[in-house]
Amino acid sequence: MPGDEVVLTLEDVEVHFENKSSLLDFGGESETVRAVDGVSLDIYERDVIALVGESGCGKTTLGKTSIGLQRPTGGSVKYRGEDIWDIRDGKVDTDTEWADIRQSLQIIHQDPGASLNPNRRLVSILSEPLRQVNPNLSKQEKRERIYALLERVGMTPAADFAERYPHQLSGGEQQRVALCRALLMNPDVILADEAISALDVSLRVEMMDLMLDLQEEFDTSYVFISHDLSNARYFTAHSGGRIGVMYLGQIAEIGPAEAMIQDPHHPYTNVLRWATPDLSLQDAGEVPMRKIDIPDPIDPPKGCNFQTRCPEAREACRQADPQTYHAENQRVRCFREDEDHEYWESPELTD
Numbered sequence: 001m002p003g004d005e006v007v008l009t010l011e012d013v014e015v016h017f018e019n020k021s022s023l024l025d026f027g028g029e030s031e032t033v034r035a036v037d038g039v040s041l042d043i044y045e046r047d048v049i050a051l052v053g054e055s056g057c058g059k060t061t062l063g064k065t066s067i068g069l070q071r072p073t074g075g076s077v078k079y080r081g082e083d084i085w086d087i088r089d090g091k092v093d094t095d096t097e098w099a100d101i102r103q104s105l106q107i108i109h110q111d112p113g114a115s116l117n118p119n120r121r122l123v124s125i126l127s128e129p130l131r132q133v134n135p136n137l138s139k140q141e142k143r144e145r146i147y148a149l150l151e152r153v154g155m156t157p158a159a160d161f162a163e164r165y166p167h168q169l170s171g172g173e174q175q176r177v178a179l180c181r182a183l184l185m186n187p188d189v190i191l192a193d194e195a196i197s198a199l200d201v202s203l204r205v206e207m208m209d210l211m212l213d214l215q216e217e218f219d220t221s222y223v224f225i226s227h228d229l230s231n232a233r234y235f236t237a238h239s240g241g242r243i244g245v246m247y248l249g250q251i252a253e254i255g256p257a258e259a260m261i262q263d264p265h266h267p268y269t270n271v272l273r274w275a276t277p278d279l280s281l282q283d284a285g286e287v288p289m290r291k292i293d294i295p296d297p298i299d300p301p302k303g304c305n306f307q308t309r310c311p312e313a314r315e316a317c318r319q320a321d322p323q324t325y326h327a328e329n330q331r332v333r334c335f336r337e338d339e340d341h342e343y344w345e346s347p348e349l350t351d
């Protein structure tokens, strides 16, 4: 269960990428990709946030921005109340060092093979974080801790695994090593970016269970990125976490797993639910959207960014961007949460 202390505070975060147009474009104008577009979010100690949404909706960019790997072009990201980028840029007088924040905010990727040094044995790969966090540990103490952790994640006999190179491991074992390496940093938050997507389906639940078991021992939070709502549901339901549904750079709806699955408020959450057969929830029928094509993040729709596809859209949705409303369990970016809104009097969009 999440604690009371907020570790990361995102306030109205924007990440807009300027892409230079091609050389053939003599105007030389640049295009702005609105990868993240006004996200506010608190991440608590021992929290779990699963970010879900279609490819390109901004999950990875938001995740990386949360842990200080991507500079926001607007808004702020704070670590325990202090602006990460002010500290990185040396703009503030504080005892908090960027190196310490960096250590507290870790990442594991979809492809652990690519992030583990192929020329080093596991004992050497895992000694590195220990050396950084506890420089006074003897070689023997480091080895003992590494063996204990390898055993803890089911890689036994640990003494044997410790001497292997990454290519001598299966994908699941590599991902467990990547998790161990992140945990040995004693992180406050681990960004797991599609960290289970490349594993066999049969190993995904095992890996999620392991991550959650170790969460308690290591007192860490997870930002878990997945394109699969049923994995996001499993991971958050077992940890008291929240699912955040992203659409074109914004969080359309966020809330506890079961509320999001059983009682989605945002029409786009309903679309994701419909598109996830594993939930065994969808009524047979048409996709609950007016159009299938995703708008271009270079030129997102005016007003609510989902209005071009939303089955509930009305004229009012073209006129203004909805604020985030507090529903009973969720936070929802949709006018339909406000029973007095002019939305209810405005004509339906049918095109």
Ligand SMILES: Nc1ncnc2c1ncn2[C@@H]1O[C@H](COP(=O)(O)OP(=O)(O)OP(=O)(O)O)[C@@H](O)[C@H]1O
Residues within 6 Å of the ligand: 017, 018, 019, 033, 034, 035, 053, 054, 055, 056, 057, 058, 059, 060, 061, 062, 227, 297
């Ligand atoms: N460095 C970059 N420069 C320019 N555009 C970028 C950059 N990184 C991401 N984008 C664009 O920003 C948008 C969001 O990308 P992002 O990778 O965050 O989405 P995602 O939801 O994680 O997608 P996927 O599930 O495919 O990984 C996309 O349109 C992407 O093309």
